[in-house]
Amino acid sequence: MNLFKEIILLKKISQRNKQKTHMTDLLPDTHASMIKKYRPSPITHHPSLMKHKGMKPLLLLLHIVIASHVFSQKAELKGIITDASNNAPIPFANILVVGTQTGTSSDENGNFDILDLEPGFVQLQVSFIGYKTKISADVFVSKSNIPYIKIALEPVEEVLKEIVIIADPFEKKLEAPISMQNIGVKEIESNPGSNRDISRVIQSFPGVGSTPAYRNDVIIRGGGPSENRFFLDDVEIPVINHFSTQGASGGPVGIINADFIESVDFYSGSFPANKYNALSGIFDFKQKEGSRDKTNLQAALGASEAAFTIDGHWGNKTNYIFSVRRSYLQFLFAALELPFLPTFNDYQLKLKTNFDKKNQLTVISLGSLDHLDLNTDIKNPNSSQEYILAQIPINNQWSYTFGAVYKRFFDKGFSTFVLSRNMLNNVFYKYPDNNENMNKIQDYESSETENKFRYELTFRNKGIKYNVGVHAEYAKYYNATEQELFLNNQLQYIDYESSLDMFKFGFFGQATKRFLGKRFLVSAGFRLDGNDYNARTSNPFNQFSPRISFSFLLNNKITLNTGSGRYFQQAAYTTLGYRNRNGDLVNYSNTKYIGANHYNLGLEYKFSKSAIFSVEGFYKKYFNYPIDLNTGASLANQGADYSVSGAVPVAFKGKGKAAGFEILNRINHRTFTLLASYTFVESRFSDINDKMVASSWDSKHIFTLTGSKSLKNNWRVGFKWRYVGGLPYTPYDLNTSALVQAWNSVGRPLLDYSRLNTERFDAFHQLDIRIDKNIFFNRWTLMLYLDIQNVYNFKNKGRDYIIRGKNSDNSFILLNNNTEYKLQAIANKSGTILPTVGIMVKF
Incomplete structure (x- = not known):
């Protein structure tokens, strides 16, 4: 295989030397066309200036500066291509931006860097001999930051005869060829009526029911909301909703921040054997990694909360992403004279360290702090307000999950060690007609x-x-x-x-x-x-x-x-x-x-x-x-x-x-x-x-x-x-x-x-x-x-x-x-x- 890779590399270099004879040929197509469209001004190309030999380098430098400014309007994406079986980097893999002619190949360490991307969501198609062609999850690219993505290719022993395999953006896991859907970040971000809440996004998918009560109860194929389990980067997350129903999984607002999600595997049957304690559905969330280049900040004001997210890196081996959110619904509900006043807070963290190609450690954490009070200041409540005030109790709830995942790779596989702790604390109390002078x-x-x-x-x-x-x-x-x-x-x-x-x-x-x-x-x-x-x-x-x-x-x-x-x-x-x-x-x-x-x-x-x-x-x-x-x-x-x-x-x-x-x-x-x-x-x-x-x-x-x-x-x-x-x-x-x-x-x-x-x-x-x-x-x-x-x-x-x-x-x-x-x-x-x-x- 090494000899084969060297032959392919020499062939690519030879082809590039033959084809790229012009300056614009050395650049991606869109860059080249931009340079060709750019016309120098009459002032810079005035004959009297061109007579001076010293002006030519200056004018060339000016053109480069202008071109660099134009190029800076594009986005960039970095990542690595690895072998899914042992995490070994795959050099010289072919990488193409889906729907475009833009592409590149990974270097000898499996790394790649794609320039000149249009900002927005992109997918990559990656192929290499001996591996199954793969289409990546959606990645959001912009001019202000450089995302990092890891794409793992599944090895294949032999090439399929008479059947041409089409790269599949809806590819299922080998262990679950049926009753499984993959959900990308583009579908989460742009799903109407969901406000970037994954528990609502999945209601678009087959088999998923819902109630008109505007809750996040996950009802799959006629099973109850207590029959599902959730995993975040291999760590089980028992509580994924604020004001969660203890003994089930539903609630009005999701805890998981959409800014962290890279993709979600949703199983409504054919559960993999390493997932457990579920009767109707399993959700396997994969989180993004922090930037390898700089510190990125994000502030968001949404339907119910304000959020702040930061991601970046510590040295060459560790990256992180962290967020906090706080709701402001209590102020809005009070102004609208709604009978209940919810307040929720949450945080989320991912920290990943690649010690070397064979050893990596991921630490994740997720937590919430919720308080539901009653708006007893409403004067002359109407029938619906009176009904809700009479039955809803005051609720204080908090939860957290902390987990560490260590992976050790070897030639034909890898070991995974998962250690975690989670806790839920739940308090309800109710006074008759909300009269605190009476017994609860x-x-x-x-x-x-x-x-x-x-x-x-x-x-x-x-x-x-x-x-x-x-x-x-x-x-x-x-x-x-x-x-x-x-x-x-x-x-x-x-x-x-x-x-x-x-x-x-x-x-x-x-x-x-x-x-x-x-x-x-x-x-x-x-x-x-x-x-x-x-x-x-x-x-x-x-x-x-x-x-x-x-x-x-x-x-x-x-x-x-x-x-x-x-x-x-x-x-x-x-x-x-x-x-x-x-x-x-x-x-x-x-x-x-x-x-x-x-x-x-x-x-x-x-x-x-x-x-x-x-x-x-x-x-x-x-x-x-x-x-x-x-x-x-x-x-x-x-x-x-x-x-x-x-x-x-x-x-x-x-x-x-x-x-x-x-x-x-x-x-x-x-x-x-x-x-x-x-x-x-x-x-x-x-x-x-x-x-x-x-x-x-x-x-x-x-x-x-x-x-x-x-x-x-x-x-x-x-x-x-x-x-x-x-x-x-x-x-x-x-x-x-x-x-x-x-x-x-x-x-x-x-x-x-x-x-x-x-x-x-x-x-x-x-x-x-x-x-x-x-x-x-x-x-x-x-x-x-x-x-x-x-x-x-x-x-x-x-x-x-x-x-x-x-x-x-x-x-x-x-x-x-x-x-x-x-x-x-x-x-x-x-x-x-x-x-x-x-x-x-x-x-």
Whole structure:
């Protein structure tokens, strides 16, 4: 191979010497054309001046200075090309800017430097003999900074005969040829209605449902928001939203800063064996690296927060990126007399050190600090304000994750060591009618702490890619709860303190190989997981999790994919740590891991390098799902409100199924993107009587059309239209809710679980548009956007507000010897045109 590279290098040098005989030929095409277009002024070329020999060098220098000034208006991109199997640099790889004639080749150390780029988003296509051609993630380039990108090429042992492989910008991982999508930074930055929040961006993709409540609940293929896991540069991030629902994953605003994201791998099935504890979805975030050239600063003012980001380098081996954000929603909400006042803060850090070509260390951290207060200063609140003020508790929450990832490379692979710690602290409390002179009806404090270690060995041998490893974790959970509940027609008091220590472990392995001249891909793996909570969960063979995927290349455009697997997820800490007033762990004896079997089949057609069409069917069969013994409903229906999920006595006997199909048409052209997706899904879970009931995520139909177009002078316009079928809901039990004892115990109406999810909301649909304008100066960049949500002012009809009737003196109307309130139903319609202006300055 070394001899071959030397021959290629000598050939390139020879060709350059033959072709580049003119000064402009030594420059990239756009530079050369600019020099040729440049005409010297009559003054500088006056015959009397040209007679003086000393003037010629001066005039040449003047021309160079002018040309250099013109060239400085362009952008630059640096990076390195490496072997994905061992991190070895790949010299003399061919690098082309997608959609242009601009390109270069890597040097003998794998490094490259591309000049003369038009500012904006670019992708690189990289090729070299013996490796699979790859199209990089989107990279934003400007005049004011020089991004750095690392592109790893997958080695191939032999060239495919009769089949021509097209470089694929939508390329999937070898371990997951089905039920996987890659999301680039351009799609995140320009997604209308998302405000650069990845939890909202993914709602454009097939299989992803949502609620009209303007939350970031991730609902994938009919599964609940508690069934997903998130990884950031190989470190698990349990909390990705501010005001997160404990025991699930949703919240109103995402924590992850879009300025850090390079790309996201989204799995809705066929999970790699090294990812764990998920039933519906896995998100694998890859972060950018800091600049190798200078310190860059960015200030941003968005829809809800102000942000500051800095990135740069320390010496030749270490780079960093750091950001802080703070919301200003509390001031806006107070001015608009909204009943709740949220304040959130967060930080994010990535620090990477390349000790040498064989050793690298990445340190990441992410944290949040949130406070939700009530706007009790509203005078004469209306019905909706009164309803919200009566039920929402005050919430204080903070979280952090800190992780270190060390990678050691060798000739045929690499070892990965991941050490991390994360913590969530959550406090809720509520006074009756927000009267602090009365006893609290809810007082909740909880914390979750996890210390994790994972080792992975990835290597190739005889054409097979192996990934094996172990996972160990020590977790601590604390809960102190005092709460009033009205159950079985009587008032009950929940009062317990719980502390729980738990050790968790896992083993995994996966092997991937191509057969039949590279047409046929097989990937098979397994996991064994357990914890020491009880005897059943401590036996890892009870959680044996096999998986297998196949991909068959019918021709150079059509691929048939299929996969199946069994996946397990530990019950939420809120469920495991639930105790009665005697201090007993109520769910100890019957606790099991929740399981799901996945079956997927799909067909993929590649129109071109930038367009793809796919159809995929899916079936998920759940078992051991916890059922709430208080209500008789599956916990699969919980997790999409501002409370705690899973803190109840349960029976692990629930079943469920979610089935449907997805259609996707995706175009990612240099100046135009389109993502059209349709999902049909049915989701049903059993109740306490083994009756299958439509789940809270049974939307049936989800259709999303998202597009963007780059225009002249760095303008970009985009739109997103989204339709979500009406979701099932449980009606109120108004007779019980009217009881004074019942209402006062929770401050809101109670649900009638004998009619679980028997009603259905109307369908929800909304159009969002976005206009971006980037202005590139030599030393700084100004980025502006106008985002308008709900352009045609769709009004969503929700469950009625139920409030207590009042007398003229503002006291509540009481009936039946003062044992019942007089309740009133108020129509609940939400939705308004919501314009947002965003400003970002990079320098």
